[in-house]
Amino acid sequence: MSRGKKNPRRRLTSIVALFYFLTFALLALRDGNVIGYSLAVAVPAVILIGAYVLPRLFPIDQLLLSLTNFLCALGVLILYSTNPANAIQHALTYGLGLLAMVFCIYLVRVVSSWSRLIWLLVPLSLALLALPPLVGREINGAKNWIFLGSLSLQPSEMVKVALILILAHFLSRRSLLPLLGIVVACLALLMLQRDLGTALLYFLTSLLLFWIASGNLPVTLAGLACGAGGAWWGYRHFAHVRQRVAIWQDPWQDELGAGYQLVQSLTAIASGGIFGVGLGLGSPTSIPIHTSDFIFAVICEQFGMFFGGCVLLMFAALICRGAMIAASARTGFQGLLAMGATLLLGLQTLLIIGGVLKIIPLTGVTLPFVSYGGTSLVASMCLVGLIQGVGSLNEDHLQEDLHLAMLHP
Amino acid sequence: MKQQRYRYKIVALLLSLALVGLAVWGGWNLAHYSTRWFSRATNTRLTAQKKAVTAGDILDRNGILLATTKEGRREYRDTSADRAALVHLLGDRQGRIANAVESFQSGYLYGYQSSLLDSVYRLIRKTDRVGNTLTLTIDAELCTAIQRAFSGHRETEGHSGAAVVINYRTGEVLALLSLPNFDPDQATESLIATLDQPYWNRATQALYPPGSTFKIVTTAALLERDPDAVNRQFTCEGHLDLSDTFSVHDFQNAVHGKLTLRQAFLHSCNCVYAAAALELGPDALRREARQFAFGDNFLFRDLVVANSVYPSGAQTQEALAASGYGQSAIAATPMHLCLMAAAVANQGVMPEPRLLRSVRSVSGVAVLPWSSSTVGSVCTRETAAALQSMMKDVVQGGGSGSRASVTTLDIRGKTGTAESTVQGRKVNYGWFVGFNAQPDLPFALCVLTENIAEGETGGTTSALIAKDIFTYMKNYPERVQ
Numbered sequence: 001m002s003r004g005k006k007n008p009r010r011r012l013t014s015i016v017a018l019f020y021f022l023t024f025a026l027l028a029l030r031d032g033n034v035i036g037y038s039l040a041v042a043v044p045a046v047i048l049i050g051a052y053v054l055p056r057l058f059p060i061d062q063l064l065l066s067l068t069n070f071l072c073a074l075g076v077l078i079l080y081s082t083n084p085a086n087a088i089q090h091a092l093t094y095g096l097g098l099l100a101m102v103f104c105i106y107l108v109r110v111v112s113s114w115s116r117l118i119w120l121l122v123p124l125s126l127a128l129l130a131l132p133p134l135v136g137r138e139i140n141g142a143k144n145w146i147f148l149g150s151l152s153l154q155p156s157e158m159v160k161v162a163l164i165l166i167l168a169h170f171l172s173r174r175s176l177l178p179l180l181g182i183v184v185a186c187l188a189l190l191m192l193q194r195d196l197g198t199a200l201l202y203f204l205t206s207l208l209l210f211w212i213a214s215g216n217l218p219v220t221l222a223g224l225a226c227g228a229g230g231a232w233w234g235y236r237h238f239a240h241v242r243q244r245v246a247i248w249q250d251p252w253q254d255e256l257g258a259g260y261q262l263v264q265s266l267t268a269i270a271s272g273g274i275f276g277v278g279l280g281l282g283s284p285t286s287i288p289i290h291t292s293d294f295i296f297a298v299i300c301e302q303f304g305m306f307f308g309g310c311v312l313l314m315f316a317a318l319i320c321r322g323a324m325i326a327a328s329a330r331t332g333f334q335g336l337l338a339m340g341a342t343l344l345l346g347l348q349t350l351l352i353i354g355g356v357l358k359i360i361p362l363t364g365v366t367l368p369f370v371s372y373g374g375t376s377l378v379a380s381m382c383l384v385g386l387i388q389g390v391g392s393l394n395e396d397h398l399q400e401d402l403h404l405a406m407l408h409p
Numbered sequence: 410m411k412q413q414r415y416r417y418k419i420v421a422l423l424l425s426l427a428l429v430g431l432a433v434w435g436g437w438n439l440a441h442y443s444t445r446w447f448s449r450a451t452n453t454r455l456t457a458q459k460k461a462v463t464a465g466d467i468l469d470r471n472g473i474l475l476a477t478t479k480e481g482r483r484e485y486r487d488t489s490a491d492r493a494a495l496v497h498l499l500g501d502r503q504g505r506i507a508n509a510v511e512s513f514q515s516g517y518l519y520g521y522q523s524s525l526l527d528s529v530y531r532l533i534r535k536t537d538r539v540g541n542t543l544t545l546t547i548d549a550e551l552c553t554a555i556q557r558a559f560s561g562h563r564e565t566e567g568h569s570g571a572a573v574v575i576n577y578r579t580g581e582v583l584a585l586l587s588l589p590n591f592d593p594d595q596a597t598e599s600l601i602a603t604l605d606q607p608y609w610n611r612a613t614q615a616l617y618p619p620g621s622t623f624k625i626v627t628t629a630a631l632l633e634r635d636p637d638a639v640n641r642q643f644t645c646e647g648h649l650d651l652s653d654t655f656s657v658h659d660f661q662n663a664v665h666g667k668l669t670l671r672q673a674f675l676h677s678c679n680c681v682y683a684a685a686a687l688e689l690g691p692d693a694l695r696r697e698a699r700q701f702a703f704g705d706n707f708l709f710r711d712l713v714v715a716n717s718v719y720p721s722g723a724q725t726q727e728a729l730a731a732s733g734y735g736q737s738a739i740a741a742t743p744m745h746l747c748l749m750a751a752a753v754a755n756q757g758v759m760p761e762p763r764l765l766r767s768v769r770s771v772s773g774v775a776v777l778p779w780s781s782s783t784v785g786s787v788c789t790r791e792t793a794a795a796l797q798s799m800m801k802d803v804v805q806g807g808g809s810g811s812r813a814s815v816t817t818l819d820i821r822g823k824t825g826t827a828e829s830t831v832q833g834r835k836v837n838y839g840w841f842v843g844f845n846a847q848p849d850l851p852f853a854l855c856v857l858t859e860n861i862a863e864g865e866t867g868g869t870t871s872a873l874i875a876k877d878i879f880t881y882m883k884n885y886p887e888r889v890q
Contacts (some may be wrong), residue, residue: 212416255451263451270446271454273522274439286453305439309432316425323421327414339417346424350431357435 009062013051016066017044020073027080027280035084039091043073050098058105059395060388061325067318068384071369072097072377074311078298079291079372081280086291086372093374097381104161104382108389114333118169122182125162128155129189144195156190156198157366157375160344161382167206168336171213187230196234196241197363201351203227205344212343213336248361261288265297265356269305276304291372293364296356312353315368319346325391338390341383441708447521448513450504458519465518465540467499467510469549470581470766471888475499476511483511486549489592494552497610498545498585498764501593505608508713510543510764517541517768517776530772541776544766546581548888551881555586558877559858564870569859571611571743574878577751577844577853579781580760582712583889584878585744587611613714616740617857620827620867621677622840623735625749625796628674630689630697632792639795640669643681655727657683657734660826660866674799675808677824679734686733691724694732701749701787702759703741710782711764717741735827746842747855748784750822753800754844754853757793759784797821797846809868810841813875818883819846822875824867837861839870850882852889 021044028036047069054060072094080087111117132144132155146153163186170179183206190199207227211220234241243258251259251266264287271277284290284298300308322342329335345368352371355362366373368380448455464483467476476485476499483502485492500509511518520527520540531538555572559565574584588611589604601607609615631638647664649657657679659665665678673681686694698704703719720728720738731737741749744762752759761782768777788796800821804810809824822843829836839861844853856871856878882889 208420212413212420215412215416252449255449263449266442266446267449267452267454269435270439270443271452271516271521273443274436277522283454283457300435305432305435308435312428312432316428319421319424319428323417327417332413335413335417339420343420343424346421346428350424350427353428353431357431357438359431359434 009066010051012066013047013062013069016070016073017047020044020047020077023077023279024080030280033084035088036080039076039080039087042091043076046095046098047073054102057102058109058392060105061321061391064318064321064384064388064391067314067321068101068369068381071311071314074299075295075370075372075377078295078302078370081302082284082290082298089374090372090377093377097378100378101381101385101388104385105389105392108334108337108386109393114165114169118166121162121166125159125166126182126185126189128159129186129193131155133189133192144193144198154373154375156193156195157373157379159186160379161386163202163205164337164340164344164383164386167209167340168333171209171336172331172333174214191234194238194240196238197351197365200363201344201348201365204347205340208343208347209336209340212339213332244361248358251358261294262358262362264288265294266358268297268301269357272301272304274304274306276300276302276307278302292366293352293362293371294356295367295371296353299370315346315349318342322387325387325394328394329390330394330397334390334393338387341386345380345383444513444516444710445713447516448508450512454521455515455519458521459515462519462538462540464511465520465542467518468542468544469547470545471548471550473549475545475549485593489595490556491549491553492594493590493592494556494586495547495549496590496593497587497612498547498552501596506610507614509610510545513713514543514711514765517543520770523770526774527770527772536771539771541771542769544769545764546583546766547585547764548583550885550888551584551878552586554881555584555874555878556588556590558874559588561877562870562873564861564865565858565874568861569605569611570857570871571615572854572856572874572878573612573744573747574852574854575747575751575760575762576851577754577760578851580763580783581766582762582764583852585612611857612743613712614742616715616718616742617838618827618829619735619739619741619746620825620838620840621679621734622746622749622823622825622842623739624674624677624682624733625753625823625842626697626701626703627682627685627689627694627733628670628796628799629701629788629792630693631670631685632795633697633788634689634693636791636795639671639799643668643670643673643684645673645678645680647680649680649683649730651727651730657730671799671802674823675802675806677809682733683730684733686729687726691729694729695719698739701752702745702784703739705784709761712744712762714744714762715742717745735825743855743857746840747853749787750842750844750855751853752787753793753796754846754851756790757786757788759787800843801846804843809866810843810872812868813841813843813872813879815876815879815883818850818879820844820875820879821846822872824872826861826866837863837865839865839867841867841871841875843875845879845882850886850889852882854878
């Protein structure tokens with residue numbers, strides 16, 4: 001890898017680091033808050049150190065790394081403006097997430113026989129998903145949290161990573177029946193938790209990845225029809241689903257009651273306008289769940305819809321990068337692994353931002369990297385780790401080919 | 410494997426496009442709904458802003474001060490009549506009138522998104538935080554004059570009603586009045602209780618059957634299909650029986666005999682228009698109504714106007730026939746019917762109604778530059794010209810709108826008398842829509858008088874008000890131009 005001063009990806013890292021140094025410094029100067037000053041140093045430092053150290057361990061995709069860093073740090077920044085304590089928590093999880101990412105990269109690079117690991121992951125995932133209905137607690141209509149002392153965990157987030165590994169494994173071996181059983185079992189367990197947003201995400205990811213792997217359009221469409229049937233069933237049987245749909249159709253019907261969240265979200269977006277009211281300004285705390293589900297509305301209020309659109313473009317860039325890595329993978333498994341992770345992150349972004357902007361009913365999933373929520377952030381970082389792992393293997397193979405070509409011209 | 414890679418790219422492309430689509434949708438919503446979302450009473454940002462900032466002044470087009478803040482209290486015009494005439498436009502202190510300027514434009518009035526320049530200006534001049542100054546397109550004196558006109562005629566005195574006047578070239582709203590109204594300084598509970606829904610802005614929020622004014626749309630549908638239809642022969646036998654229980658009659662059971670479409674329009678013959686609607690069929694008439702913005706989601710920048718209704722789905726023969734003269738489930742606001750007349754006057758292009766002429770910050774910078782826009786083209790230039798000529802006959806050729814004519818002006822229009830049942834009681838509405846065809850006074854108007862007496866028509870009630878409005882324009886051209 002060239003490390004010259006003109007390397008544009010290096011420059012991108014510097015710009016991202018500088019952006020966060022300046023923004024945190026501005027907020028810290030306003031508040032005179034120690035947390036602000038320490039974040040102004042720590043966040044750019046993590047970004048720079050990561051960009052310096054990681055390429056020495058294995059070939060890493062710098063653009064993908066910069067995008068990931070930018071989005072995670074954006075979460076820290078937005079959370080700081082509403083509650084500095086949350087920002088510290090998010091920053092620490094971000095550090096942990098980077099380690100998890102490195103672990104996943106190594107995992108992809110080191111493991112050569114996945115079968116045993118996968119057969120271990122399947123019962124583990126199902127057991128994790130079965131936990132919340134047994135010992136969990138209900139938050140926002142879904143019972144999808146478990147508590148270990150002071151630590152709260154969301155199993156459905158952890159299982160996302162396992163799901164991608166499982167999907168890639170079975171789809172690359174074309175053993176569809178066990179896969180169907182596993183996915184249906186996962187969906188049923190999620191339904192039990194009444195976590196329909198995540199169930200929808202799992203379903204769409206599995207179905208689309210199946211289509212990508214097989215190209216079998218009739219079966220995919222049949223699956224989609226089953227999904228539509230399931231959605232209808234959910235609409236008929238869950239009161240909170242019917243309510244979500246009603247809110248989506250007209251949030252102002254009950255703007256102080258059921259529609260309150262969405263109305264406040266739209267009001268925040270409207271008051272931000274095109275260029276926003278400014279960093280740390282506005283009244284983001286008037287939006288319910290402004291730390292996770294509605295964090296995009298806070299971004300739009302402070303930075304404006306223009307910047308919000310730029311954030312969407314960053315997610316689009318992340319997806320394109322992921323798909324490129326998947327397309328240059330050497331084995332079917334690796335390709336599906338990178339594509340599955342990309343697909344999951346992309347669909348999750350679509351679902352939550354579509355909900356916040358009132359295009360689709362709210363599904364209550366998190367915005368990857370940005371939303372507050374430890375398990376979600378670490379899971380997203382693990383998914384990026386899978387993509388990066390495949391990318392690094394591609395790079396290794398490329399170097400090998402070049403080497404061979406030089407030895408045997 | 411190769412095909413699989415191809416699918417990777419397809420899915421990535423689709424996901425990326427969907428994300429870009431979200432951004433575009435967000436921007437579109439911001440452009441069309443941000444004022445509507447921001448100005449809601451539930452917006453806590455606004456509540457906080459109102460405590461910290463003094464609201465800006467509101468002026469009319471001639472610089473008359475309509476609203477200002479003195480010692481923390483919002484003050485409106487000096488006399489009671491002047492205040493009442495503007496109450497639905499500006500709003501009251503309690504915010505009981507929905508979407509009036511004081512609430513709908515609160516983002517501008519309280520300077521929510523003030524620029525850096527204003528902050529610097531405030532630092533230098535050490536002034537308090539003051540919102541932007543709004544100049545409206547309204548002529549406040551005309552609003553008062555219309556209110557006086559309503560009480561000046563025996564046929565309209567004490568009636569509920571509405572009037573809208575707009576410039577059909579630019580879309581500027583010159584006057585807007587809803588009756589009954591009240592003086593916000595003397596609005597006691599007991600006074601409000603005696604009035605018929607005084608908080609309701611009838612000009613923009615209330616939907617009425619358009620009656621014979623809808624014949625403009627039916628005529629346009631006939632003309633768009635056959636440009637020579639103006640002189641086509643029809644026969645009116647005084648009644649058109651569609652079933653044992655439903656037959657179309659004309660006002661006072663008149664029998665018009667053989668007549669052309671032009672004459673049918675002049676005499677507002679229901680039988681001919683019912684037959685025409687049946688001949689056009691449900692789809693052609695619905696398509697023309699859509700062209701004239703019936704069923705549109707109105708997202709005007711400065712005004713919240715209720716969406717007009719044209720019945721959807723299958724129609725019975727009776728309903729279709731009644732649609733021809735605006736008596737089925739069709740419903741429209743006075744503002745929309747004014748826009749309809751404006752579109753005819755403006756060569757078939759419907760202007761977007763505007764209420765804000767300019768918004769200036771304390772430092773004198775124009776926050777919102779003036780721009781006019783259109784709703785769209787409602788009919789061809791030729792159809793508009795034919796309609797203009799037919800509407801001329803209605804006022805100047807001995808038709809039902811004769812009472813609206815003003816010497817030296819070129820007034821054209823259409824009257825309407827619509828029937829409706831409100832709480833089991835039959836109510837008649839008198840309409841007049843029209844415009845002045847002279848280019849130096851390019852104004853269109855719509856006047857509605859509610860609950861007119863038996864035997865009265867739009868031509869004997871609202872047309873009188875229209876005449877007074879046009880006379881005002883003739884006498885004070887400098888105020889309205």
